[in-house]
Amino acid sequence: MRHSVAPSRTSHAPSTASQASSAAAMGRLLEKKKEYEAVAALERASALFVKRIEGLADDCEVMADAGLGLVVP
Secondary structure, three states: OOOOOHHHOOOOOOOHHHHHHHHHHHHHHHHHHHHHHHHHHHHHHHHHHHHHHHHHHHHHHHHHHHHOOOOOO
């Protein structure tokens, strides 16, 4: 008769400890994704803000030149 080798094999089924570890890792990953998305949104908003401020600076230069009687080509 043939003997079973099943008792000597290690299980590849997820255990409770590895499931908890995997769930914790997934939670950290989701949190990092949220942080990354928030930083990316802040960078986009900052870039738009800079463009608007540059536009205001250009307008101020035009007004200053007009006050001096200069014509900007």
